[in-house]
Amino acid sequence: MRYLILTIFFLSFFTACNSKEDKKEKENELPIEKPEPIVKEYGFTFNDYEVVKDTIKSGDTFGAILSKYPLKDSLKVHNVIETIRSSFNVRKIKAGKPYLFFLDKKKPNTVQAIVYIEDRINYTVVDFRDSIKVSNNQKPTSIKRRILATEINGSFSETLNKAGVSASVAPKIASVYAYSIDFFKIQKGDKFAVILNEKYIEDSIYVGVESIEASYFEHKGKKIFAFPYKLNENQKTGDYYDENGNGLKSMFLKAPLDYFRISSRFSGKRFHPVQMRFKAHNGTDYAAPHGTPIKTTATGVVERTGYTAGNGNFVKVRHNSTYSTQYLHMSKILVRNGQSVSQGQVIGKVGSTGLATGPHVCYRFWKNGVQVDPLRMMLPNSEPMGANDKQKYLKHIEPLKKELDSITAVKFKE
Known part of the structure; x- marks a missing residue:
């Protein structure tokens, strides 16, 4: 028994000693410093510089921004601006845009480079590191093709959201x-499919929809x-046509203004508020604030611009051999004579020039050379394609139609 007690005592003593020594060793251990993460962007390794991020304020000039920190080799701000002028229009910097200073860590805050961030x-x-150099760059982007087919359940935006599609796709x-479709009246059970291309920065950061290759809606x-297609190379974007080549949009907008009030309609006999007599009014008056943008209601060529005592500043657009429109009192x-214009393009601003009592x-609308009331007409869809087109x-x-047919046949089995 005595031997057992001695054994327990010695074991307890040595365990306690070892525990104290382990504790002292741990106390003497230095914390392991984690290496600073390497950050690379815009062609620079951030760790090599003192990086200062700021945002352009209203009233800031590029010269004032450059003056915040000393430039190397006694460079003068105005000399720098003159040198870079041909490559970088410093007058176009915008309030709210971010910029970065890359400062030398050794020489107190000397500017090595500045990066102006236009968008994502x-x-x-x-x-400024060697000589003054300017480069206009883009972050590497990639396009990923995506196919979506789903039934409507809720609003169109809600349906797309449930399918994991960006909210920006819905208005597109x-x-x-x-x-073709009143999206306030779509209903549960309507079907939808789309083939689209989405843009990513460096394969991971979603930017948005680059283009829509084809789509299908069952309402x-x-x-x-709907398939986008350019009838000529001068078009910035293609118009949409169905599987038979018929245009999906109306050839004419409903009005030349986004927001308006009809102040006088087309009439064979109207009392003229300036001339104080009854006469024909071969147009539709849309009242709007001075300076409101006026849009051409259809694609065409500017046939004439000018000024007359009655019309004031005006633009006349010829759309094809059948239709022409005119916009008065600008x-x-x-725009200029002979210029091609696209539907919805701003061609002037609302005014009260000529015989007008207010802005x-x-x-005015011509069909086959005769002025008519467009509000009483069944206007055509987009101008039909020629046989060759x-x-x-x-x-x-x-191939796109076959792909959509295959997608919808599998997804929407009846």
Whole structure:
């Protein structure tokens, strides 16, 4: 028994000693410093510089921004601006845009470079390290093709959100079918499919939809296909057509203004408020504040611009061999004779020039050389394709149509 007690005592003693020694060793251990993460962006390794981020304020100039820190080799701000002027228009910097200073860690805060960030992709570098150099750059982007097919459940935006699609896609698709579908009246069970291309920065940061290759909408049992197509190379974006080459949008906008009040309609006999007599009014007056943008209601060519005592500043656009439109009483004309214009393009500003009692645009409409009331007419959809264009179009959409048919057949089995 005595031997057992001695054994327990010695074991307890040595355990306690070892525990104290372990504790002392741990107390003497230095904390392990984690290495600073390497940050690389805009062509610079941030760790090599003192990096200062700021935002352009209202009233800031590029010269004032550069003056915040000393420049190397006694460079003068005005000399720098003159040197970079041909590559970087410093007058176009905008309030709210971020910028970065890369400062030398050894020489107290000397500017090595400045980066102006235009948007998530585009940026400009003004580099002072060797000689003054300017480079306008883009972050590397990639395009990923995506196919989506789903049934409507809730609003269109809610349906897309449930499918994991960015909210920015909904208005793009809605604009494709703006003349075909009332999106306030879509209902549960309507079907939708789209082939789209999405843009990513460095394969991971979502930017938005780059383009829509094809789409399909089944609304109240009616199937509507949409394919973008450019009839000529001068078009910035293609118009949308169905599987037979028929345009999906109306050839004419409903009005030349976004926001307006009809102050006088087309009439064979109207009392003229300036001339104080009854006469024909071969146009529709849209009242709006002075300076409101006036849009051409259809694609065409500017046939004439000018000024007359009655019309004031005006623009006349010829759309094809059948239709022409004219826009009167402008405060400012923004197009020239012979210029091609696209539907919705701003061609002038609302004014009250000529015989006018207040700011408005008088919108005049010709069919086969005769002035008519567009509000009482059944206006055509987009101008139909010629036979040659239609043949090319049908060949272009053939593989896309087959792909959509295959997608919808699998997804929407009846």
